[in-house]
Structures are given as C-alpha cells and as structure tokens.
Amino acid sequence: MNVTLTVNGELRSASVPPETTLLVLLREHFMLTGAKTGCDIGDCGACTVIVDGKAVNACLMLAAQADGRTVVTIEGLATREGLHPLQQVFEETGALQCGFCGPGVIMTAKALLDENPSPSTQEIRTALAGNLCRCTGYVKMIDGVHEAAKMLQSTETPALAAPQQR
C-alpha cells in the first residue's frame, strides 16, 4: 500500500506492506534511523516520534495509520543555525551516556515543552516515565529539560536566533 506523510517538513511517500510499522517505515524506507528499535512493544520509548504534535511509540503505530499525518523525528530538530536546545544541553552536560534512549527521550521532552514551556520537575518525570534509560539514572536528563526550557524562552538560543546573525 502507498503511504504519504510529512516527515520533518518534507512530504515523503513509500509503498509498504500493511504490517509495516511507522518505525520500520522511518528506519528502513526513509533511512531515518534516529528513532531506535528497542523493545518494539511500547515499553521502552526508544522509538518515540512526534505525530501531529503528540509523542507516540512509532513501534505501535502502523505506517498506514500515519498516512497524511505530520511526523517529526530527532533528525528534524537541528537547523542550519545549530542544534535544538535539548540536543545542545544533553550533549554539553552529558545527560546521555550510551545514547540509545536519547532520540526518544529528546522527542518526548520536545513534545512536553511544546505543550508546557516551563514544566515542573514532577511534570518532566511523568512525561519521561515511558522512556527507559539504563545508563544515566535520569537526573541529568531532568535537569537538561529544565535548562532547555529556559533556553527556549530566551532569544539567545542559536537554533532560534534570526538567520542574519550567522
């Protein structure tokens, strides 16, 4: 079957078998391997992407169900001007160690910040409950989301600055 969807601002199409998940579509047809295949049953959150503004497990959605929708993956966050504040903070503070969970954590955090620009620590913890990390203990991630929230609200953030500043 044919599916057509907007991925990171670009209209993309593919012909896939019906049992193809959104995760397989992204990774194996569009070669966007940022979203990871972890548990593949919706427990670990490594496959998290944003569909029509909501963080979802790409492993639990059929590609057919994403037809016509707008999907944002980790590959869609950085701009010419620089990394997204979440990416920048996570990199600078060592909020990730092995990094496997990172794309999922960052996409979940992005969906949270899009809806709630200054979340409380509890709100961040609740949002990240579906993203398992076996390295870090989560503390630097939670601090990082707070920090990125502050950066997003300031105009100094490179990724958000006006193009003429380049």
Add this chain to the structure above:
Amino acid sequence: MKPFGYVAAKDSGHAVALLAEYGKGAKVLAGGTDLLADLKNSPHPPPDVMVDISRAADLKGIALTDAGLRIGALTTHTEIVDSPLIADTLPALAEAAVVIGAVQTRNLGTIGGNLMTCVPSMDSGPTLLALDAQVTILGPSGRRTIPLSELFVGPRRTSLGFAELLVEIVIPKKNVGKPSAFQKFGLRKGQALALVNAAAGFWGGDGVFAEPAIALGAVAPTVIRAPKAEAWLAGRPISEEAMAEAGRIAATEAKPITDFRASAEYRLDLIAVLVKRALAGAHARVTPNQKDLAS
C-alpha cells in the same frame, strides 16, 4: 510482524460493514497499543484483515447529551486527561486515564480499546463500572445498549457478537457529577499494570453515604463491583472508620490470584487500603446540594 491485510474504516457504520464482510478473519485496530504489541509476540497466526477504525471521527469525542456523559470509544486516554468537561464533572475518569501506560501510549491508546482488550487490570474499568456506565454497540442489525458489566465476560473476553463494534460509553445523567475517585497500586508509578485498582463514588451532601458504589480491578476474572460493601455503607454516617470497614468487606468479595507481580494475600490487603482511599478521595469531592444540582 507477520503479514496481514489492512482496510481503513471511514466511520463506525463502514467498520461494521467491513467486519461483516471479512468475518472471523477480521480484527479491529484502534490505538494499537495492546493489539500490535500482542501480535508481535503471538505464536498464533495474525488476523487476515486489520479493520483500522482510528480515523472514524464519529467514534471520537466527549460531550454531555440527554443520556449523560458520552465518551466516544476512540477517545484517547490523553484526551480524557485533558478534557475540561471531565475535569469538571467526573475527575475520577481522568485519575484513571492518567495512570495508564506512559505519555506515548496514552496518546495512542483509547478508552474503548482498553475496555475491549478486557484484561482484569484495565484502569478504565473500575470508575466506569462504579458509575453504572452503559456501552453502545453497533452491529449488522443496528445499535444496542448494555450495561458495561455485561460487556465483560472474562479475561480478554467480551460479550460482543459477530461484526459488532463498541462505539461509545455513556455515564448516565444521574451519575454525572457524582463525587468519585480512582486508586491504583502498581509496582512503579509509571508504566505499570495495576496489582489492584479501585474506584468509589457516593453522594454525601447529607452526611451519609448515599448510593455508594465500589468497583475493583485485577482481583477477579473481570472488573467487579463490591455489592456487600456498598450495601453495608448505604445510609451510614460518613466516617473514616466506615470507609475502612467497607474496604475490609470489599476484600471478602474478590478472588485475586497469586502471580509473579503479587500474592493473592497482598492483593486482598491492597483492596482494603485502596477502597478506603477511593472513598476518602470521593468524600473530598463532596459539596452540599451536589446531587440536586446534578439532576
């Protein structure tokens, strides 16, 4: 996943027509959080055709109608959590929705899917059952409405017949606004199945437990009511002691099992505690003249 066919339903009527056309080989796909996860691990052959109802707009939405509070079967848990109408009338429904899975699964999973998967630990069940929810079912011969209690047959078994589809859940008008609360105990705060969950509601404006209702999950083959505890409470003055005693009575009405998550004895203790807490939570929502305002 093993290969299967796929067809998208435009609306509920189309879905029923497709289910009738494809017969026993068809399976309804809503949010997919249970179904797709199960399919990936299942040794059984996949369905011939997946009837995807996730775009059927008539199955969505939360609204007050003449019959009561109507929740479309395809309403996601996140939509229930975010609904101002539910926050205003029956916050216990949001308390149950917000502890299902994690953000990602709440954004996909639906209330109808949670009921239709019909596992005893479902978090949507107790509050709806305690509020005497009705469910509307659409089939080849038309619509029928049954009490939610008659939908549940056993673990992963509902009373839906051939080519039938759950289309909506209605909390009857008399219970919209009834003070109620939901409690869940899992092994973690996030992303855990309930060891036990419980919901309770009553009208308390006159200082007594009026029309008390108690429902329990994960302690019997289906979500159940606790009629003995309800009968014992009815008409008694509101007190913490009475809430605790109702919890103890409710525990005698359940038949929990021992599994790798918890022993039956532990679950019996949890029932007593969670029923007491749910009753206290409902009591915190009691205001004078509430019942008169609701009806």
